[in-house]
Amino acid sequence: MNSEQAFDASELADLLGDKQDGEDKSLMSILEDVQARYRYLPKDALILISEWMGVPLSQTYSVATFYNAFSLKPKGRHIINVCLGTACNVRGSRKVVERIADRLGIEPGETTQDGEFTLETLNCVGACALGPVAIIDGTHFGRVNAAGADKLLKKLGVEGRKE
Amino acid sequence: MTTLTIDGRQVEALRGSTVLEAARENHIEIPTLCYHEALEPYAGCRLCVVELVTPKGSQLVASCVYAAEDGLVVKTNSGIVQESRRMTVELLLAAAPKAKVIQDLAAEMGIEEPRVSLGDSDCILCGLCVRACKEIVGANAISLVNRGFAKEVKPPFEIGSNACTGCTTCVLVCPTGAIKLEDVLDSRSVHRWESDFEARECKICGDHYLAPEFAPDLKELLGEEEV
Structure with a gap:
């Protein structure tokens, strides 16, 4: 459980700055900063x-739960997204999800116990010609099949099945 | 004053009023669920749609937020309005089949079974409770959380907090009766928000009254930590 970075209130104060500035800053940008720092919103x-x-x-809770970019649970150090949009789907992206889920031992939407990986699915990234598309830590990979998923996982240090 | 035509009748309305207000002022009925006179309009339930007749053609608008302007021609019960409302009610029934007010509306329109099922809630997410808590009470104890099918009304972190003062405005304003209040002698519970209050006994008359603590102490919630 070392994945969960301990939340430190004084550190947050540094991140937020002077109290007087509160009204000038936008809630979204602050939440984004905190999400980036802790990989979730404590x-x-x-x-x-x-x-x-x-x-x-x-209201803060409403915003924090509305956007997919925010998470109330800690996310993994690596975020793996697989597109399940129509084009990717017909080209077999479901198999890719299944393979990655199997290798990591988690279901889509979950994070591995060691806090290394989060597997998510999304519904179209606008790169349908490249489908099936996987996005790992912001980098897009096209024409991914199950074997390709294995290769990508290997690069991240996942060998074979992980329990 | 503004002059507009509603259902073929010339009516007058105060400047700045909406089409819905103009209609009600002139005893023309338009059904609503998410509208409340005391609150900002929300245009969420889409039951108040009316047909706007313009030289370019007709369009459906939500009358609760559409400004009444001079020369507007509005139909509140035309074919396309009825069709739209019928679909809205059917979808509301599909999402909240337990809500009496929705059942009644559906029965009025001759809808027996919705063609799809979208859940079994009694809440239609009209946001009246959230707006009442914010605009009238000022407590901001609840809000709409999550998105899409997962959307619901909850207090922060889905736990009861003393931001809720037990005033029960949300209970009164809810059109579907989804928020249950239980007053037993010396305690009050608003079940949906998991808010429980202990009532105190009046030393003179022996009756019970509610004296909730206002505003949560955040530092207390966080322990001794200094911010």
């Missing part, structure tokens, strides 16, 4: 941010 951080910005906690 509960205490949401409470502090609300207080700091003078935004009701209910």
Whole structure:
């Protein structure tokens, strides 16, 4: 469970800056910064941010749960996204998801126990001609099949089945 | 004053009012679910759609947010309006089959079974409770969380907090009765938000009254940590 970076309130204060600036900053950009720093939005951080910005906690929570970019649970160090849009789907991207899920021992939407990998699916990245598309840590890979997924995982240090 | 035509009748409305307000002011009925006089319009339920007749053709608009302007020609119960409302009610019934108000609306329109099933909630996500809590009470104890099919009304982190004061405005304003209030002698529970309150006994009359603590102490929630 060393994946979960301990949340430190004083560090958040550094990230947020002067309290007086609260009204000039946008909630979204602050949440993005915190998400990038901790790979999730710690509960205490949401409470502090609300207080700091003078935004009701209910509204902060509403925003934090609405956007896919935010997560209330820690995400892995590597984020693997597989496109399940129509074009990728007919070209077999489901097999790619199954293979990666099998290798990592997790279901789509889950994170490995060691906090290394998160597997997610999405519905079209606009690169249909390259399908099936996988995106690993922001880099797009085209024409990925199950064997290709194995190769990509190998580059990330995943050999064979991982329990 | 603004003069417009609703259902072939010339009516007058105060400047700045919406088509819905103009209609109601003149005793013309338009059904609504997410509208409340005391709250900002939300245009969420789409039941208040009316047909706007323009030289370029007709269009459907949500009357609760459409400004009443001079010379507007509006039909509140034309064919396309009825068709749209019927579809809306069928979808609401598909999502919230347990809500009495939706069942009644559906029965009125002759809808027996929705063609699809989208859940078994009694909440139609009209946002009235959220807006009442924010605009009238100022407590901001609840909000719409998640998105799409997972969307629902919850307090932050889905746990009861003392941001909720137990005022029960949300219970009163809910059109479907989805928010249940339980008052037992010395306790009050608003089940949907997991809010529980202990009532105090009046030392003179012996009756019970609610004296909730206002505003959560965030530092307390975080322990001793200084911010």
